[in-house]
Amino acid sequence: MKVPRQKNQNNPAHKNVKSEQENTNESQKKKVKRYFELDKPDSKTDTKTDEVKVYNVKVTPRILWNQKQKDQKRQFLKNEYGNTFSQRKQKKKYPGKAPIDPKRLEKHSRGEGLQGIGVRNPIHKLKLQKKEKLYQKALEQAARSEILLTEDQGYVELEDEDSNTRAINQQIIARNIDIAAATKIFELNLDFGPYRAKYSRNGRYLLLGSKKGHLASFDWVTKKLNFEINVMESIHDISWLHIETMVAAAQKDWLYIYDNTGTELHCVKTISKVLKMEFLPYHFLLASVNEYGFLSWLDISIGEIAGECNSRAGRPKAMTHNPYNATLCLGDSKGVVSLWAPTVKEPLAKILCHKTPVSAISVDNRGLYMATSGVDRSIKIWDIRNLDGPLQHYKVWSPPVDLDFSQKDMLAVGFNETVEIYSNCCTQTVSKPYLRHKMAKTVNNFKFCPFEDVLGIGTDRGFTSIIVPGSGEPNFDALESNPFQTKKQRKEAEVKALLEKIPAELITLNPFEVTEVDVPTMKDIIDSKKKLLHVKPKKVDMTPRRKNKGQTHIARKKIIKDAARRDHIEKLKAASALYEKDEQKEKPVRKQSFGVLDRFVSNPTKSKK
């Protein structure tokens, strides 16, 4: 190892190596040697004088320290990597916060922020940039907090890659999971005909309603019954309201609301002959469609109808709501799916999905995909935000009865006596189902249980609960919906939810519309001007202030009316000028020229003649 020269200051040998002049001085000094001077070997110093170069470096403590550090590093590298590794690549001891997975950031992102482009005022720009930084920080914090989540998503792993998860049935699943989870596979044999089943929002309670009037609600985890009644009428659909103490049942004629002991709370006669129901929890709206295609939204917090309209689509075939923006998706017998909001009388959008009647619709949790199925044995996946698609088009072996998306975007498809679950079927085309469950019963409807890996199937002879690993969200947010909610928490949550009830007018296709800047588009401005053409002139109703002053009553009136008319005509002229300008623009200015062959190009105006 080389020893740097600056370090040798303290070396006694080095002290002697200075310059020839000094050497001579020293030799002179030796003649008058004093008693305390030590004897030094002269020969050693003399031989080395020529070899060693002398640097006049003033050694400061900092240089010494730097040198020490360098030495240590070199030593370390030599030991670790055998002197080949460059110093730059060496890692810091404490590199700061761990980098965040970009996928996680993407998941929590609310879209790209403002860059401050177009903001002229520097103060405003600075404010915006500061705010943007805060948003970024919040985003990072949210992404980082994922490390605190306690539960993991379910899965199925096979040892040999070739074999298929489709072959795994419920017995195999039950054998391979813990006992507590295995109790979630169960079957209820009930006598009152085809059953519909729905889970409460926190996934703890189950509501069953049968065609023959059997209505029951129970905690399906502990199997504790809340109530069980027979309403002695047909039940077409059932729904939980905002808490698990209230349920709605669409019976033969009217809509009824029961509490958790089975007591009838309300009979809503303004809504009749309901076929399908959906509850919008954040708006407190019970949306329903009756057998004539009338849609109505009942505000259950105040008991008033928030909106109703005729869908003009006839008897509804399927209905669901989009949890992303709370619009209703209604499928009709012509294969059209229309999206509805309570305060708009026309559909917000219409999609022709199938050439045959729509048999089922389901929208995924994030409002990205909509799955529809037709009687022609096809299932299509649509991008519901862009109303684009179909992203995927599947042909299945039998017409699907029902569809349902799970929280983790697995799609359950029900056939006559079979339920198939497809995973990851929206962005890519899958050929085989993830799981398949066959029963000796006809499937009526099914729902994925929120926050559980469970699919509940209502059949013609009862209810079946099966396990679908990886379908449910493992980590719930207790302030949103908590499966382990206590009574007190439920009460508090109810009050909070009521305070934050979103008004029905805010249901739009884009739920973020309320935070956007409302700027009238150029099209709106032009349209409003064009409308002037079809407006009648304002009626002038005037009585003169002072009678008999100068001209007569009638003449003065005429003058004023004429003035108003003239004013209106001026406006019309301006509007029509605008209109003409538009028309001129629309005309194709130049046609493609073919030279001599132009005579063969058909002229639409001539040909008409």
Added chain:
Amino acid sequence: MSNVKIKVISRNPEDYLRATKRDIQKIPRNYDPSLHPLEAPREYVRALNAVKLERVFAKPFIGCLDGHRDGVSTMAKHPSQLAVLASGAFDGEVRIWDLTVRKCTRNFVAHEGWVRALCYNPDGKHFMSVGDDKTIKTWKAEAVTEEDEEPTNTLLSMSVVSGITHHRNKPIFATCGEQCQLWENTRNEPIKVFKWGVDSLHHVSFNQVEYNLLASCASDRSIILYDCRESGPLRKVVLELRSNALSWNPMEAFIFTVANEDYNLYTFDVRRLKEPVAIHMDHTSAVIDVDYAPTGREFVAGSYDKTIRIFQNDKGHSRDVYHTKRMQRLTCVKWSLDNKYVMSGSDEMNIRMWKARASEKLGVLKPRERQALNYAEALKEKFATHPQVKRIARHRHVPKHILNAQKELRTIREKTKRKEANRRAHSKKGTIPVVSEKKRHVVKEDE
């Protein structure tokens, strides 16, 4: 199918339920946006609720200090004790108040006629009062024995004294009357006299940051600036009507605000008196007094229209307005030094205490409460420009006489605007120039 590995969600209730009844409930959170749908409309509703609650809780009146036997003419804050306030009345009585218990601790007749002004020494051990009897009296701030009740020092001025203010750190104070006089505590004669051809000055105030600077309001509609090191006054600016009171911004040494007779307040920059930095409108009668918050971001103004208004220093209109049925013409206002309260003295013998932020909760806030309030504050800010939110946040109930006066003023303002526009439209181009609102109110600036 033996070699298969399956995992399903299986929660142990013990992990999610509290162990004992004394324990707190477990609240696992998951911030995944897909579990929190409809974020924007929910936030909007929350913002709407927050702004409604703010108006519901807006109860600014805290209490009233009664005891004076005539209208309160002036008040002074103690420089170091938050709970102490001195007030003088039109009958010459001075009272010292303990604000925490809302009681008068001491009262005595200080002058014959009005107590024109009061001011504490910077050390807070003495305070001075000036009255109609041309005397400047120094009193002990705390009276233990009976001797302490007597003034420690009485100065006789040759002319009427109407205002007093103390230097930040030197034993110098300034009074105003016919002229502005500088006194030293130990001497009987003023050490300096500033004159600028004015018959009377009615308010004087030392700058507490740039402490050699002082300003006074004169009856000839002017505001005069002095430097106590120089022999003559520095500059003066003349407004359309006279200014009643002046307050220096405690954070920006070069900014002051005057309360004017023409219903407005004007914020000036001493470096550029040609036009005000901001005009604060909203009062419907002459503004009598003004006082800055210690943050320098807000100030309070009391007016002859029986209301107190709180302004932000850079905004043209008031943030809040306080009034009660019983409160008459305001004579003096003060903003407490902890930035939480506002004191007002009025004609009908009462001193009132108000909260500086009307809906603020007094007392200790628990962490969750504070968090909730911060969240509400952020939401209000986010949705501040939404028409519904804006409408609720802006709405203030004012007495009918104010409402009518506002209406009248609006029509007057519209009328003048319209008239000017008409004159401009019908005369030769350039003969009627457009004068900005800021320039309109300043008559001239002298040096």
